[in-house]
Amino acid sequence: MARIDFAATVGTTEIWEVTNTEGGTHHSFHVHDVQFQVLDVAGRVPPPELAGWKDTVWLPEGETFRLIMRFEDYADPDTPYMFHCHMLRHEDEGMMGQFVVVAPGDSAGEVASPHRH
Ligand SMILES: [Cu+2]
Numbered sequence: 001m002a003r004i005d006f007a008a009t010v011g012t013t014e015i016w017e018v019t020n021t022e023g024g025t026h027h028s029f030h031v032h033d034v035q036f037q038v039l040d041v042a043g044r045v046p047p048p049e050l051a052g053w054k055d056t057v058w059l060p061e062g063e064t065f066r067l068i069m070r071f072e073d074y075a076d077p078d079t080p081y082m083f084h085c086h087m088l089r090h091e092d093e094g095m096m097g098q099f100v101v102v103a104p105g106d107s108a109g110e111v112a113s114p115h116r117h
Pocket residue numbers: 026027028085086087090091095
């Protein structure tokens with residue numbers, strides 16, 4: 001909860017390459033704040049069911065997806081959004097990370113302590 005893994009700059013478009021490297025297990029990759037589109041799956045054109053806007057994508061074992069997303073608003077270096085596996089057991093076990101959206105030229109800050117509010 002207290003960490004920030006990386007920052008995305010408001011007004012930019014990013015391509016995230018997401019790979020399931022965990023043997024024998026599928027994952028459901030979910031991103032907060034933005035929706036994304038699937039650019040390709042292991043370099044191939046995505047199947048029809050992966051067309052359109054998503055906030056979660058089923059990630060089979062060994063697959064690599066490229067996801068394109070645009071960060072358009074809510075810049076705040078200290079208030080992170082989560083990305084995580086949407087399988088309850090995995091997210092409960094901490095399969096997640098956090099990012100912030102920052103203004104151009106800014107970098108990630110520090111997660112605000114609940115004691116400061
Ligand atoms: Cu998972």
